[in-house]
Amino acid sequence: MFGQLIINGLAVGSLYALVALAMVIIYKASEVPNFAQGEMAMVSTYFAYMLLISNQVSWHVALLGTLVFAFALGMVLEFLFVRRAKDPTVLDLIIVTLGMQLVLHGLAGWKWGPDQKDFPLPISDTDVVQVGGLVISYLNLTTMIAALLLMGLLYAFFQYTKIGVAMKATQQNWMAARINGIRTNHILGITWGISSVIGAIAGVLFAPTSTLDPHLMWDPLIKGFAAAVMGGMNSLVGAALGGYLLGFIENLFGLYISLEFKSIVAFLAIVLVLWFRPSGLFSKHYERRV
Amino acid sequence: MAALLKVENLTKHFGGILALDHLSFEVQEGEIYSIIGPNGAGKTTLFNCISGLYRPDEGSIVFDGQELIGLKPHRIAEMGIARTFQNIELFSNMTTMDNLMLGRHIHMRSGVWHSLFLPWRKSLTAREEVAHRARIEEIIDFLELQSARNQLVKSLPYGRQKLVELGRALALEPKLLLLDEPSAGMNTEERQDLFFWLQDIKEDLGITIVMIEHNMQMVMDVSDRILAIDFGKKLAEGPPEEVANHPDVIKAYLGEDEDESAAVARQ
Amino acid sequence: MDMKRDYFEDVQLLKDRAQKIWFGILIITLILFPFVSPNYYIYLINYIAINVIVTVGLNLLIGYTGQISLGHAGFFAIGAYATTLLMLKLHVPFLLAILIAGFLAAAFGFLLGLPALRLEGPYLAIATLGFGMAVTTIIGRVPLFGGHMGLQTPPLSIGPFVAKNDREIYVVIMLFTFLMTLAARNITRTRVGRALIAIRDSDIAAEALGVNIAYYKTLAFAISAFYTGVAGGLMAFVLGFINPNIFDLLQSILFLAMVVVGGAGTILGSVMGAAVVSFLHIKLEAVQNIPGVGQFLVYLSQKWLSVSGLPNFTFVLFGLILIFIVVFERLGLYGIWLRSKIYWRTWPF
Ligand SMILES: Nc1ncnc2c1ncn2[C@@H]1O[C@H](COP(=O)(O)OP(=O)(O)OP(=O)(O)O)[C@@H](O)[C@H]1O
Ligand SMILES: [Mg+2]
Numbered sequence: 001m002f003g004q005l006i007i008n009g010l011a012v013g014s015l016y017a018l019v020a021l022a023m024v025i026i027y028k029a030s031e032v033p034n035f036a037q038g039e040m041a042m043v044s045t046y047f048a049y050m051l052l053i054s055n056q057v058s059w060h061v062a063l064l065g066t067l068v069f070a071f072a073l074g075m076v077l078e079f080l081f082v083r084r085a086k087d088p089t090v091l092d093l094i095i096v097t098l099g100m101q102l103v104l105h106g107l108a109g110w111k112w113g114p115d116q117k118d119f120p121l122p123i124s125d126t127d128v129v130q131v132g133g134l135v136i137s138y139l140n141l142t143t144m145i146a147a148l149l150l151m152g153l154l155y156a157f158f159q160y161t162k163i164g165v166a167m168k169a170t171q172q173n174w175m176a177a178r179i180n181g182i183r184t185n186h187i188l189g190i191t192w193g194i195s196s197v198i199g200a201i202a203g204v205l206f207a208p209t210s211t212l213d214p215h216l217m218w219d220p221l222i223k224g225f226a227a228a229v230m231g232g233m234n235s236l237v238g239a240a241l242g243g244y245l246l247g248f249i250e251n252l253f254g255l256y257i258s259l260e261f262k263s264i265v266a267f268l269a270i271v272l273v274l275w276f277r278p279s280g281l282f283s284k285h286y287e288r289r290v
Numbered sequence: 291m292a293a294l295l296k297v298e299n300l301t302k303h304f305g306g307i308l309a310l311d312h313l314s315f316e317v318q319e320g321e322i323y324s325i326i327g328p329n330g331a332g333k334t335t336l337f338n339c340i341s342g343l344y345r346p347d348e349g350s351i352v353f354d355g356q357e358l359i360g361l362k363p364h365r366i367a368e369m370g371i372a373r374t375f376q377n378i379e380l381f382s383n384m385t386t387m388d389n390l391m392l393g394r395h396i397h398m399r400s401g402v403w404h405s406l407f408l409p410w411r412k413s414l415t416a417r418e419e420v421a422h423r424a425r426i427e428e429i430i431d432f433l434e435l436q437s438a439r440n441q442l443v444k445s446l447p448y449g450r451q452k453l454v455e456l457g458r459a460l461a462l463e464p465k466l467l468l469l470d471e472p473s474a475g476m477n478t479e480e481r482q483d484l485f486f487w488l489q490d491i492k493e494d495l496g497i498t499i500v501m502i503e504h505n506m507q508m509v510m511d512v513s514d515r516i517l518a519i520d521f522g523k524k525l526a527e528g529p530p531e532e533v534a535n536h537p538d539v540i541k542a543y544l545g546e547d548e549d550e551s552a553a554v555a556r557q
Numbered sequence: 558m559d560m561k562r563d564y565f566e567d568v569q570l571l572k573d574r575a576q577k578i579w580f581g582i583l584i585i586t587l588i589l590f591p592f593v594s595p596n597y598y599i600y601l602i603n604y605i606a607i608n609v610i611v612t613v614g615l616n617l618l619i620g621y622t623g624q625i626s627l628g629h630a631g632f633f634a635i636g637a638y639a640t641t642l643l644m645l646k647l648h649v650p651f652l653l654a655i656l657i658a659g660f661l662a663a664a665f666g667f668l669l670g671l672p673a674l675r676l677e678g679p680y681l682a683i684a685t686l687g688f689g690m691a692v693t694t695i696i697g698r699v700p701l702f703g704g705h706m707g708l709q710t711p712p713l714s715i716g717p718f719v720a721k722n723d724r725e726i727y728v729v730i731m732l733f734t735f736l737m738t739l740a741a742r743n744i745t746r747t748r749v750g751r752a753l754i755a756i757r758d759s760d761i762a763a764e765a766l767g768v769n770i771a772y773y774k775t776l777a778f779a780i781s782a783f784y785t786g787v788a789g790g791l792m793a794f795v796l797g798f799i800n801p802n803i804f805d806l807l808q809s810i811l812f813l814a815m816v817v818v819g820g821a822g823t824i825l826g827s828v829m830g831a832a833v834v835s836f837l838h839i840k841l842e843a844v845q846n847i848p849g850v851g852q853f854l855v856y857l858s859q860k861w862l863s864v865s866g867l868p869n870f871t872f873v874l875f876g877l878i879l880i881f882i883v884v885f886e887r888l889g890l891y892g893i894w895l896r897s898k899i900y901w902r903t904w905p906f
Pocket of ligand 1: 334
């Protein structure tokens, strides 16, 4: 029973972790909580859907196409909108991302209509693998593995590639990075691209368990935020751990308290964590300079 | 004369930096007490501890017979301590008048409910607004801020902004006034005016002043006593002449001249 | 000083004759309006007036205190459901019901304001977003609230007066809007309002002057929630029914858009923002009927998107407007209004 709980928690947690990672990458780079993150993933998922259904391409190609699309989408949004605000305050940036959220939500509804579509991923959500007494669906297994793989890739990216290191430098000290010849604007665009790709993967993996409509990512959005907040908004490792933890708590809550109200766990988690540990579960607190 | 403010063994760390190191001193009622020291010596940190913005690691701060440590900043203000900030902290989108009116905040009572009756001249809110504006007008006259009265403070020149901040602190009618580098950024003429105002505040209003100041001329002219600190520790304390000629003080300032980058690095 | 000033002038609503005349014209227009206007426009004005209440309340929080909320649809829902249920189930009279609903929303606002004390910008936005979503989740799942089908609103009655149509509801709504807008203006001009603005502009200076930040921040949340709750209660009667979908995330963003479009930190701006955004929102539901633009959008829809999804154009437009405002005119309509006033004063020089 408990083992199954952990498995289920890890499976949804992987998804939350991905969304949280996507957010934190952007947050670290520019202190924007990206409220368009969910909609970016939703639009990318629709794009995958379109490739699969209307264009009848094989799903490998569709997936690859979607990733390219997502990357471009992230870069374009950053270039078109985020970059335009001059000396933005936090509120300004939040408003810009909300504006993008509306634009994307509207465009998706406009193009694909409000009706719910089934997302045809050739990985079954119902067929299961059995290990010991535990069951896990192929889709959940894929999600878990994909999440781990992505985390590994991200780690390697930040650690070993030139761009990744430059990104890290920019996050730590924008001014110094600039002086050292890093093109920080460029870096920010790439950051948005990468974040968008991670979100898109989460969307594609999530859509089969839900139905595809413009609201697809609302729920994962708030959970991603919850996970990111638990991790302190500032740490990739924290975000991933936060995602798993949230998935686990949610399943625990669903089992012992209420299945119906499972989805308010995210909100409670945000409030409680912020109340007791305002800078997240895994980071330390700073005294503000006066 | 009794000590109005008594600081004992005050200590404050920031990570590895020891900003205040067992600092002790007393301020007598009615005096102008200046604090000097090189950049990063811990002067502003001391003010922030007194006004409750930082919580010290150790020590005590007794004001008017009551311990301040652990109190919220607004409670400390209510007890009669007002301050200005090194980097001006005005309410930049308000007029001078409204900025000063915030100094009256603790002397007013009207809350949400009362304010609904503002249109009636006899209402508590209206009466308060009128009465306290009249008080503010006195401060505006005192500091010669008439022309700035209805201007947004962000549109005022730097020197005047500093005055508005001073006026706002005075509006609180404090017993103790903490001034963090009041003359920084002022020209000679403005500094001269400030000199006279400080004396008036001390003599006519009877307010005790603790002042952080880098301009030695100003410090020497206006202070009753001076405290010199470095690395959060007391170097010397006493009448102006005595402190200015104290060997440790001279060394601290000369050291700064010889190697300014060291001081910068400490920040 | 030799000349004695009358400081009451400083805080008076109407300072000179011109203002008094304009104010008089406004009141007469509002009174005459239902007698001359076609029904449809009365519905529209009711809708706008309710949004004015929300926007004014939300602006007290965002524009004045500098705290953000993406969860105001939650308070809106609380107000609407509480009013409706109190009247339906407990037969509480309308005025009492909506007052209780307002205070209930305020209580939730207060509670949400507590964690908000420790949060700055981004965190607060996230927490309030979560709050709004939690509220819709809960009302969608509890049978008492009618689940996803929602509830039918009872008729609006005050004593013997029963409002049977939009025209009669107008009277009630307009009174609420007028009084609450005036109240907000009084609050912002006096001690409490100054404390709120002070917190926004420099919280440390405010604290050092004796402003109890924790108190005023939660107070701002509570007042703002009260306004939104009352507005929600009124909206229930304009719509005739309520269900969870009305109070979703998009609604919260729409409220925020009204504040931003009007101009953060101004009451007059709130009125303008609520009016323009609500008007567009309703008008654009049938965007295809607007000459020129409509045809072009239909053509665009046929060619690239879909005709059935055309109503979503509204969101795209609002999104672009939000971004536009941040990039070009942060004070929104109020800023434009200020500038045009200066322009006309100096025209044609
Ligand atoms: N909130 C904080 N977090 C970390 N370090 C701080 C903080 N506030 C002050 N410090 C450090 O404490 C030391 C003392 O700083 P403080 O501002 O008190 O100096 P000061 O004497 O006022 O200097 P100045 O003359 O430059 O104003 C400095 O090294 C400073 O960097
Ligand atoms: Mg200092």
